[in-house]
Amino acid sequence: MNTQLIKYKEAGKFEETRFEKIHNVIFDSSQEASIIVAQEIAGLIKEKQSLNTPCILGLATGSSPIKVYEELVRMHKEEGLSFANVITFNLDEYYPMDKDNIQSYFYFMHEHLFNHVDILPENINIPSGTISNEELYQYCIDYETKIKSLGGLDFQLLGIGRTGHIGFNEPGSHFNSGTRSITLDHITRVDAAPAFLGIDNVPRKAITMGVGTVRSAKRIVLLGWGISKANVLKKTIEGDITPQVPATYLQEHNNTTFVLDKGASSELTRVKTPWLVSSCKWTEALELKAVVWLSELTNKPFLKLTDKDYNDHGMSDLLAEEGTAYDLNIKMFNKLQHTITGWPGGKPNADDTNRPERSTPEKKRIIIFSPHPDDDVISMGGTFDRLVQQGHDVHIAYQTSGNIAVSDDEALKFAEISKALNPKSIEANAIISYLHKKTGNAIDSVEVRKLKGLIRRSESVGATRYLGLDDANVHFLDLPFYETGTIKKNNLSQVDIDIMCSLIEHIKPHQIYAAGDLADPHGTHKVCLDALFASLEKMKGLPYMNDCWVWLYRGAWHEWESYEIEMAVPLSPDQVLRKRHAIFYHQSQKDGVMFQGDDNREFWVRVEDRNRLTAKKYNDLGLADYAAIEAFRRYYF
Template identity: 50%
Template sequence: MRLNLSSEIVLNKVPLAYYKPKTTVEYSEISRMEKIHTDIFASSMEGAAHVADQVEKEIKAAQHEGRYYVMALGTGLSLTPIYKELQRRCEAKQLSFRNVVVFNAYEYYPVQKESSLKSINQLKERFLDHVDIDPQNIFTLDGSVAQDAVQDTCHLYEKRIKTFGGLDIALLGIGRMGNIAANEPGSGIQSITRLILIGNTSREEMENSFGTNEQVPPCSLTMGIATLLSAKSVYLTAWGDEKAEIMQKVIEGNITDTLPASFLQTHPNANVILDLSAASHLTRIKHPWLVTNCEWTDKLVRSALVWLCQKLHKPILKLTNKDYNENGLSELLALYGSAYNANIKIFNDLQHTITGWPGGKPNADDTYRPERAKPFPKRVIVFSPHPDDDVISMGGTIRRLVQQKHEVHVAYETSGNIAVGDEEVTRFMHFINGFNQIFADSKDSVISKKYQEIKEFFAHKKESDFDTRDILTIKGLIRRGEARTACTFNEIPLNRVHFLDLPFYESGKIEKLPMTEKDVEIVRALLQEVKPHQIYVAGDLADPHGTHKKCTDAVLAAIDEEKKAGAEWLKDCRIWMYRGAWAEWEIENIEMCVPLSPEELRAKRNSILKHQSQMESAPFLGNDERLFWQRAEDRNRGTAQLYDELGLACYEAMEAFVEYIPL
């Protein structure tokens, strides 16, 4: 069973020449906008293997020379695949770490000596405990020292690095603010090991990486920028769409202390290792016509013309031959004969993505429509990772499908119980307890006892405490109630509302269990029951906790198993991916766009607001300060505005979709 199919989704097939140039000359041409040497790989596994190759070669060279190999190591999640590959080689007796000395890049401050919340513990759990390194060769900053000893501790750390001959390599990940190690924006290029205040975004990332409810301390002892740059080589790794924007700034932007990783541009042997997703905003991937001759596809042509329109502030049909020639797109003139021909082609392509009939328009010519007319009505399943992703991402489309008489099912894949605040439980328990006292006339009932038990738990609850199973159940019930209310508002019968409660989610912690075949079989059973003609699934994989990705993997794996089994229903089914909670589809990838009127957008907002526990008190909003209904409206309006600026119809808002073709 293939459990990681979302990682194989390729919206735009990137020619090998763009990220694997054959010669140094070709690399120089394609990467001329980049200020740090950057290697791009098709997957994180390939990238991790490349870094492991370099580390293995250098460790063995040091062994041959009879010296230590000194490493500065970070604990970011992007380094995990590298650590796993190095561990595999060690277990296979291919590589030994007996001559390796490790310096932990940063440690939280202040922490108790016995605290489990230490970055060195993460480093050991993910890597060091699984290789044959001598424990005496592992060094970390002491986050438990008194404040008046911090400066001496940091100076001693610098001296100890020098006693081993300096750093041979620094392996680093990157935070959402461009931080490396714990060097926050504002860190200077001359900074050395020191105490630093951790920003809110970085603390959230660190807490997520621990996967607990315990709060990371407010400060960190960290290697400075100068310390990291003193290494003979530096490797910075990043994987996934969520790192694409920050990596483009680091690699192609200016050096600035507001983006600490940009200082790597000054290092003579700095190397950035990316997968295609993390590299997607680099010029050679996103705008290759600016650096090389292109292999033109319909999507690339659309991307180029949208870029040109935005640059010149013109609609598509007003672009001229001169516009193409002056902006590096003369190849398209040769390909299409004139700007007019290219303009009409892309204008029509975009026009054909717009439909007010997301389930297909009955008795209509569907040649140029994104969805087929028959069968009608269709059976539809909307898979929602959390109990509100459906209305956040495609609430307007759901209402259209219902109003157009399709049989719409909504499947909530997880309970979403960890994203409910304790005050919500207290509020509901107050109501239940009051109801019980008035109508049950019994103060000794099970409900009263449970109320007192939960009240007592909350009274003594610490930040690091996990909720009891009873409290998680209540939180799950709260979210179920909200989901049912939203579905009723959207006129979906409750017998078509399914709560799958996939087992991987029920860890009670931020960090979830691995997604397994058990999760897939639950999804598959629903597919076999409904036999849908349309499936909507989350394509919004930038969710910082990874729940969206696991849920989408479960659906895609279930579809894959049904395809292997030769399921007849799948032959007449289309799968559409939505976004909205964390990002929006790029216009070159949009294949169906559903317009919303002002009234429909207001109805969508109201359906989102039915999820009251996710309003101001929602625990997990990420680094976007807007609430989810605000994000959804802004993104939907933004898509409509982009279509308007390109010279197409002007709508209040639009919801966008991309089709998934089963592998």
């Protein structure tokens, strides 16, 4: 094992298993992992400088390498890391694509790296999205030849797409393929849609280095962040080599490391079912995870699992510790049973020993933090409704304006209504004129962003009023990190954290609910959660914070696994309908939503199906049969 692999082994959590065919390390966070990767790149640059030779880097775009580039920039500015000897080749570019377009990879690389370091402009190589179709074939050959003339890539940084693509080598790519033009897979275009404000704006073609070009690099590091990449990473690391998952070709490269965060690694056998890999140190949490897995695998409820079921599926050591399946089954049944409560704010005058929440104080001050102006009702609308009905002092805090998710057509509709009410309105006329002239992915004017934000506000207030909340308890924080007018947001700042702290200080909550959906480690939900965590860290020494419990809900895309749930709030059929009606108030997000993903169901359908599925999982495990369940996990600070 070379020195870099040893370094990763020491820094991350690494363990060879018979299931894995690619070296990989797992870090607690993408931030921590990105710093380690940046340190390797910096070390290589310095090594090449000492030899007075150029350092040839293959670079990736997308959200995965952003923190790596930030750390390299920091090292340049604070530690004197020079890029004077660095020659870069980017993996890909959309085609056609003007380099000045904010969605171009040329723009991305300069925005995140090149504009901030001392690399020579002539040493930057990025495929051109403006080359003519007639010249494209020869251009790709020349790009490939230039890489080879410099001795090949010393280091190739990669991300991975949900199709298993590396670069834009989509399923079907040949393992010896070179730089070429390619038609993008539909899933790839769906994933790119948020950046382009809709899939219709995403180019259908791209220029990409080939699999063969990537595999010729002396060293390859692939970054995998977030739960949305977990399935394809399992296929890549543990599956067979197949052109349908082009990243599996890296199994045959002798110096590749996959660097993963916890979410991205969650489907690997050694993470998901470690008892199939080696002997386990059985904690109660791991026991529950294992028994849920066994129950689902055998299609048996907890209380019907037998000693033979445990022994046949690699869990005999667990039985040896617990005694019999009978005892273990009852223990796990009770543990899951105790997560269920119809009183998310705690049940007054009740024994709360086996309940997820405290019975006192009977009336709690509660903040529900919602990253966008609809996450509250989409993700926990039934619990929100129940908290209000049960008499708690509930406050809703919308962390961002959500203006980027309002379509131009929706904004134009409201501007025209405003003009009809007041034909002389200068602002309405200016907005109408701007929207009629707007082209491509131009950044909205301040007036248009304001209108789009007001649309989201009015929808939110409609929903909260429907659920019985006083307008005075609705807070619009408009955190500054979000207000860029583009899909790319600013980094979290002290101003953002101060706004959060101010609200917490004002309300002094007994409960906080927040979105714990981390599918995208650079997405708005993650930044909003980081803002909360930073606020809690700053305020945890205050006396009233000792009485504050934090519950995390998931967004529209994923739910907590059954073994992760610490509070399960069942919903009656009537409450499911009330939740649906609250979601309907968010009309700008209901039909033709801009960031639909690859799930064509509307948000309300998607979330109802998810809540029903959670209830079904509980029932299949042997617990009561509910219409729907909303799930939460406690965060300890």
